[in-house]
Amino acid sequence: MTDNVAGEVRDFIEDHVTAHALNDDDDIFEMGLVNSMFVIQLVRFIEDTFSVRVEADDLQIPRLCSINRITDLVERYQSAAPAAGS
Amino acid sequence: MPLLRLRAPLPAHLGPELSQRIYFVSDDIAAFELRVDQDSITGVQVETRVAGQDEVLATRLEDKLNAIVDDEVRDLRRWTPQVLWASEDWVDDPPPNPSQPLLDRLCAEGRAHVPGPGSVALGTDLSRLVAHLDVRLRDMTLALPNSVEFRYPTLLRLDALERTGYFSSFPHLVMFVSRLHNDYDTYRAFRERLDEPGAAVSTAAGGLTRGDGYCLPPTMCYHVYDHLSGSLIDDSASVRVHTAVGKSFRYESRYEADLERLWDFTIREVVFLGPEGDVVPALAAFMDAARGLFSSLGIPVRCELANDPFFGGVAAEKVLGQRVLGLKHEIVARVSGGRTCAIASFNRHGEHFGRAFDIRQESTREPVSTACVGFGLERVLHAFLSHHGAETDGWPVEVRRAVEA
Numbered sequence: 001m002t003d004n005v006a007g008e009v010r011d012f013i014e015d016h017v018t019a020h021a022l023n024d025d026d027d028i029f030e031m032g033l034v035n036s037m038f039v040i041q042l043v044r045f046i047e048d049t050f051s052v053r054v055e056a057d058d059l060q061i062p063r064l065c066s067i068n069r070i071t072d073l074v075e076r077y078q079s080a081a082p083a084a085g086s
Numbered sequence: 087m088p089l090l091r092l093r094a095p096l097p098a099h100l101g102p103e104l105s106q107r108i109y110f111v112s113d114d115i116a117a118f119e120l121r122v123d124q125d126s127i128t129g130v131q132v133e134t135r136v137a138g139q140d141e142v143l144a145t146r147l148e149d150k151l152n153a154i155v156d157d158e159v160r161d162l163r164r165w166t167p168q169v170l171w172a173s174e175d176w177v178d179d180p181p182p183n184p185s186q187p188l189l190d191r192l193c194a195e196g197r198a199h200v201p202g203p204g205s206v207a208l209g210t211d212l213s214r215l216v217a218h219l220d221v222r223l224r225d226m227t228l229a230l231p232n233s234v235e236f237r238y239p240t241l242l243r244l245d246a247l248e249r250t251g252y253f254s255s256f257p258h259l260v261m262f263v264s265r266l267h268n269d270y271d272t273y274r275a276f277r278e279r280l281d282e283p284g285a286a287v288s289t290a291a292g293g294l295t296r297g298d299g300y301c302l303p304p305t306m307c308y309h310v311y312d313h314l315s316g317s318l319i320d321d322s323a324s325v326r327v328h329t330a331v332g333k334s335f336r337y338e339s340r341y342e343a344d345l346e347r348l349w350d351f352t353i354r355e356v357v358f359l360g361p362e363g364d365v366v367p368a369l370a371a372f373m374d375a376a377r378g379l380f381s382s383l384g385i386p387v388r389c390e391l392a393n394d395p396f397f398g399g400v401a402a403e404k405v406l407g408q409r410v411l412g413l414k415h416e417i418v419a420r421v422s423g424g425r426t427c428a429i430a431s432f433n434r435h436g437e438h439f440g441r442a443f444d445i446r447q448e449s450t451r452e453p454v455s456t457a458c459v460g461f462g463l464e465r466v467l468h469a470f471l472s473h474h475g476a477e478t479d480g481w482p483v484e485v486r487r488a489v490e491a
Contacts, residue, residue, distance in 0.1 A: 029411075032362065035436055036407030043406060056163040059410050 005050070005078075006071040012045050013067060024067040039064070046070065052077035087131055088144035090151045095126035096160060103159050104130075106395070109339035110258050111150045114143060161402035165393075165409060172388035173381055180424050188422040188471055189344045195476075204338065204349025206464065211478065211489055216352070218488040219466050220331055222383070223354045226375055230368075232320075233327035238309035240333055241300040246312035249442045252304065255396050255404065259336040261302040264295040302335035306355035307458040314359070315443040319454050325360035325368040331463075345468035346427045352463040361447060362436065362455035369457040373432055376417060376459070380429075384482050385419050385469050392416040392431065419469035429465045433458050 006024065014022060017033040028034050034042075042064060043054055052074065063073050096104065101120055108118045108130060117133040130151060136143055189206065192198035199207040208216060227233055241263060247253065253260065266272050272294050279290035303309060310328045319326050331354045338347055356372065358365045373389070380387045392414045393405040408414055413435075416428035440446065440453030447454050474480045478489065 036404075036411055036413065039407045039410045040403045043410075044403075056165045059163070059406065061410065061412075064410065 005074050009067050009070045027065045029061050029065045050074045089129050089131050090148040091129040093152050095128050098125045099164050157399045158401045168391040170389040173386050175386040176388050183424045187344045214489040216463050216467050227329045227356050230327050231324045235329045238330050242303040244299050258397050261335040263300040264297050267296050304336050305334050306330045306332045306353045307357045310357045311439045311443045314445050318446050318448040319359050321360050321447040325358050325364045328357045330355050345464050354461040356459040358457045359454045365455045365457050385473050387417050387419050389417050421468050421472040429469050430461045
């Protein structure tokens with residue numbers, strides 16, 4: 001587990017979308033910055049980096065649309081089942 | 087009845103996903119039954135076309151089964167149905183309806199005929215009914231600004247289908263077109279083989295045929311992208327709309343579900359082209375219009391989030407991208423037996439086809455975004471007859487008038 005989920009999420013998004021000065025609440029879907037390949041990479045990133053399995057009910061834009069929303073999602077999973085060694 | 091064991095159990099909720107792939111494991115499988123132990127699928131009991139015990143075949147089938155499970159099924163998520171809207175007369179849990187399958191009844195009455203698996207011939211009144219339903223859909227489409235209709239040939243060039251990416255996503259559904267090599271020796275060899283006692287055309291042609299650069303179209307919209315390949319789309323006023331109706335073909339391995347799943351069927355297709363910011367609302371407005379049309383036809387429908395039946399190891403990820411972004415929706419109707427059946431699909435593609443076919447916006451020279459809507463006409467017919475009954479007396483007056491005119 002990382003101490004800075006939001007930082008890791010920000011790094012990932014900034015590596016994959018071409019936007020300047022992204023705020024933590026910016027809706028990257030509404031801004032038209034992402035496509036289905038990005039969604040696949042984002043979910044793979046979340047699951048691999050934070051050792052969680054995102055349930056289908058959480059795989060919807062409102063829960064994945066900003067740095068803050070993704071961070072909330074990851075922290076919810078981590079608090080429900082802390083990863084070993086964290 | 088060999089039992090093909092799964093090397094690792096599969097969650098029982100993936101049973102339907104596994105079941106729809108079993109006949110694609112091998113043509114040697116004639117029938118099957120999932121072996122479920124508590125909440126897990128542990129194997130598949132199969133009946134093969136080979137007489138007697140054949141351990142080599144069973145081992146081969148088991149290897150293929152495990153490969154398809156690991157490649158396509160195991161990573162699929164447990165998606166819950168998402169309904170966007172339903173018509174007011176939609177019934178969630180209809181009472182059981184153990185009626186005779188509709189197609190059987192229509193055939194018994196001489197109004198339809200089944201020439202072979204997955205194909206159907208319609209008699210006078212049903213042909214007129216399908217034509218009327220299509221006219222309603224076509225007129226709704228051609229009422230849109232900047233719309234045009236084209237009548238495309240059945241044959242689609244293989245290189246056009248290749249540009250769409252279809253071969254990587256749906257190779258199992260493709261129908262190729264082939265013919266005998268144009269060589270006198272080939273024709274003569276074919277004739278000689280056919281003259282042998284007990285000869286069959288399918289085996290006589292073995293090794294003598296070649297592809298001719300064509301396939302049968304799995305859907306009509308690919309003709310549109312190919313048609314517009316390399317062109318500029320005027321995006322100054324409104325979204326460009328192309329519509330076409332035509333025969334479409336998908337190999338589905340088994341065809342046992344009445345009029346719902348055909349090998350050879352008819353699609354009324356509508357394609358939207360333009361900037362993404364215009365295409366998306368145009369598609370949404372068209373869905374509203376389709377909802378209104380089905381309401382006027384008296385067919386209860388609802389709209390659901392959907393995904394395509396992708397092939398191979400990337401299936402789970404492609405489904406994920408499609409569902410999260412809401413790229414595919416289906417209008418479903420209740421059909422005979424109480425089942426639901428998708429009668430129209432609404433698909434957003436972003437710039438995928440604009441890039442693949444080099445179709446650009448005139449103002450910016452950027453690739454166009456596209457969206458398409460496909461109405462399965464035999465399925466619309468099935469939904470109509472399932473709801474109103476097969477007798478014309480029960481049909482809406484304006485439909486009856488059009489069919490009887």
